[in-house]
Amino acid sequence: MEFGDIIARRKMVRSYQATAVSDETVLRILDRARRHPSAGFSQGIHFVVVIEGREQLAAAAQEEDWTDKGYGPWLSSAPIHIAICADIGAYRDRYAEFDKSATTDDWDVPYWWVDAGAALMLLLLGAVDEGLSAGFLGVHAFTDLPSILGVPDGVRPIGVVTIGYGAHDPVAGSRSRPRLDTVHREHW
């Protein structure tokens, strides 16, 4: 698929068909996603693939509240969940090395969140490239995501990407709304 088509087709999908996704496909998507840029090449972004534990994640995201409103199940319908996690200590350690000799404590923009976003985008686009759909549920929507995932101290999940063959999604919204003009010339 042409890169422009991949970008144009991407949208958050919150409903999936029961069709399984092969391990090879998931590995290919992950292999591409882990090529995301990272500040100082800190490589502090991790991916936790969840297949067996999807119902637990759906419960932690209060999926029932979603289905009670008349929507189809989101997380429990998706065959693949991938949590994106930021290992903040990896950034602190990398920036303490001799070529940086810097602290991350005073960063106005903590770059682990930037890198996690870059990884998120590669996962979303990688799914589209495989003929799949993907969605993202932010960490705020979960109860106790770090302990469910068993992440070590200092590692923070940013949310969960759902991947699968998309079903009709009545909530997909961006296509029906005009984009704001957020591009400025020379200055804001």
Ligand SMILES: Cc1cc2nc3c(=O)[nH]c(=O)nc-3n(C[C@H](O)[C@H](O)[C@H](O)COP(=O)(O)O)c2cc1C
């Ligand atoms: C950082 C981030 C957090 C998001 N969190 C949620 C979420 O918790 N629940 C949800 O339904 N969608 C979430 N979304 C999806 C956005 O609502 C969606 O990207 C936006 O409405 C534009 O739609 P589109 O991605 O289909 O173009 C999130 C997106 C981003 C980038």
